[in-house]
Amino acid sequence: MTVAIALLAVSCFFLWVRKAQWAWTLVMAALIIGIVIFITDVDFSANLGIQL
Amino acid sequence: MKGATISPEVERVLNFIGMMAMVGVLLGAYVYQFLYRELPCTLCLLQRVAMMAIAIGAAMNLRLGPDPRHYGVCLVSAALGAAVSIRQTMLHINPYFDTRAGKPTLEATTNPPFGQALVGLDLYVWGVILFGTVILCVGIVQLFRGAARTDGREPEWLSRLAAVGVGVLFFVVAFGTLTTFLECGFGDCPNDGGWDWWMFR
Numbered sequence: 001m002t003v004a005i006a007l008l009a010v011s012c013f014f015l016w017v018r019k020a021q022w023a024w025t026l027v028m029a030a031l032i033i034g035i036v037i038f039i040t041d042v043d044f045s046a047n048l049g050i051q052l
Numbered sequence: 053m054k055g056a057t058i059s060p061e062v063e064r065v066l067n068f069i070g071m072m073a074m075v076g077v078l079l080g081a082y083v084y085q086f087l088y089r090e091l092p093c094t095l096c097l098l099q100r101v102a103m104m105a106i107a108i109g110a111a112m113n114l115r116l117g118p119d120p121r122h123y124g125v126c127l128v129s130a131a132l133g134a135a136v137s138i139r140q141t142m143l144h145i146n147p148y149f150d151t152r153a154g155k156p157t158l159e160a161t162t163n164p165p166f167g168q169a170l171v172g173l174d175l176y177v178w179g180v181i182l183f184g185t186v187i188l189c190v191g192i193v194q195l196f197r198g199a200a201r202t203d204g205r206e207p208e209w210l211s212r213l214a215a216v217g218v219g220v221l222f223f224v225v226a227f228g229t230l231t232t233f234l235e236c237g238f239g240d241c242p243n244d245g246g247w248d249w250w251m252f253r
């Protein structure tokens with residue numbers, strides 16, 4: 001989680017001081033890390049087995 | 053539809069308002085965190101990540117000029133945030149999931165809400181409303197967008213406003229990085245809503 005938010009901070013910093021056009025790539029990298037954390041947190045094998 | 057378009061300046065001011073709204077929500081979350089001494093859970097932090105990413109999408113519109121790619125960042129982030137907040141809401145509604153044990157149960161149970169409520173709604177329910185509103189607002193702005201300006205000129209006041217706003221956003225996100233590191237380190241984040249910082253164990 002720390003890495004995802006750190007990527008957002010770096011993206012925001014370069015957007016602020018350099019008007020970096022590539023800032024969106026770091027945001028997308030942070031979101032991909034977030035999606036991986038989210039999917040891992042769901043724990044499909046434990047949850048869906050009973051809920052379905 | 054030439055008559056019903058908004059100018060790039062108005063569009064950037066709208067993005068500034070949206071960005072500062074996200075900054076306000078993030079600061080409110082930190083006030084709740086420290087006031088009630090409750091660390092955010094994994095799903096809560098993921099919603100903060102989505103809010104920060106939405107704010108950065110708006111910041112890109114401010115600093116670099118309105119662009120479909122920047123709105124795409126906002127939409128993808130809002131979609132992730134909505135998925136996370138809907139799941140967290142469902143976990144607390146579902147009687148066959150014990151949120152205290154963090155696993156499903158065969159006997160119906162009543163789950164206490166996570167964290168403090170705001171105006172009668174839990175923060176993750178506000179999250180569903182917030183992310184839905186972002187998707188709606190981006191859609192409405194897209195309906196009335198005019199052609200992008202190509203001469204590169206922009207009013208001085210707007211340029212200064214953008215620099216100050218993005219600077220404020222950077223400090224909020226940097227503060228978020230620090231508190232998340234202190235809470236979770238580089239591993240999993242605690243999900244019990246206590247005050248157990250990883251750094252101070």
